[in-house]
Amino acid sequence: MQLGIKITKRNDGLITLTQLQLIDSIIHDPGLQSTNEIVCSTPAPSSILLHRDQNGLPFYKPFYYCSVIGKLNFLDVSIHI
Numbered sequence: 001m002q003l004g005i006k007i008t009k010r011n012d013g014l015i016t017l018t019q020l021q022l023i024d025s026i027i028h029d030p031g032l033q034s035t036n037e038i039v040c041s042t043p044a045p046s047s048i049l050l051h052r053d054q055n056g057l058p059f060y061k062p063f064y065y066c067s068v069i070g071k072l073n074f075l076d077v078s079i080h081i
Contacts, residue, residue, distance in 0.1 A: 019075065026071045031061040 004021030027033050 019078070022071060022075055026068060026075065029068050029071075030063040 004019055006018045006020065008016045008018070010016060
């Protein structure tokens, strides 16, 4: 996988770096892309515990867990420049 870093120089002189290809890959690999997204503010508070959706459907789509976690770790490390 390529890093896919997009470099943009803004009108105010600042340079922005984005990795949309990596983010799209993280969402696509486990099959999480959908038209029914729930948009939340980011970053999410770290004090909130996530729980299983008792009324949700089971998630049976196979994907490479280690690959997705590796990409998430890389994205986390690379945004703290």
